[in-house]
Amino acid sequence: MDASPVITIDGPAASGKSSVARLVARRLGYTYVNTGNMYRAMTWAVQNAGIDVSDSDAVRHQAGAVHLESPVVEGQTLVRVNGRVLTAEDLNADSVNRAVSFVARVPEVRDLLVAAQRDLTKLGPLVMEGRDIGSVVFPESAFKFYIDASEEVRSARRQAQGHADQVAERDRMDSTRKTSPLVVPDGAVTIDNSHITLDQAVDQVIAVLAEMGVASAVQ
């Protein structure tokens, strides 16, 4: 039984969950894990092998051959695929944005990555962010958050980051898939950050955690 706390942060595309999770982890002195990057890395590897991502059988076979590691650098996990650390450009390529929800709906891919995510508790206390962290990966966590924002705000935030990304289409696929769809996890505190700053959203998470007895390492 592992006693290290895992703070789970879920939410739709471009809601701000990665930024919130990274800053919360920094304030607490916990390791930050972006599980979307694990699904993106798997997608990159499958595409690199020439697989058509709409062919779930081919994706399933290829995924089993991918060697994915999560080295920790400066308080956060990176993704290393078959020995190569992927860059932000690799992970956020237009081709990956278009394909990732197809790869993420394959149950065997989810089984592999959920097991890898649970294994990361060996690193110590975590802030882990994604779509199913509070609902499936760590359902028994006492510290769950759901970061939301309106569709208009999310599209505008993604555009401002300079990515061509159909966030509405990814949300539709992520919310309607059979295996581990995006949901507000039982017991999660929802923070809508459409009209508040990133710092205000982080302060709200830290305030909820402080009430639950989770102390910040950094003020």
Ligand code: CDP
């Ligand atoms: O940053 P953004 O919200 O746009 O996406 P992401 O967190 O990088 O996740 C990319 C994709 O991976 C999502 O659209 C989901 O299809 C999938 N994903 C998932 O299925 N489960 C997770 N725990 C994290 C991501």
Ligand code: CDP
């Ligand atoms: O991880 P996710 O795709 O949910 O979102 P993100 O990459 O953390 O945030 C998308 C963009 O929105 C980033 O450029 C954030 O700085 C920005 N953002 C913001 O301007 N205000 C907020 N309250 C939250 C995020």
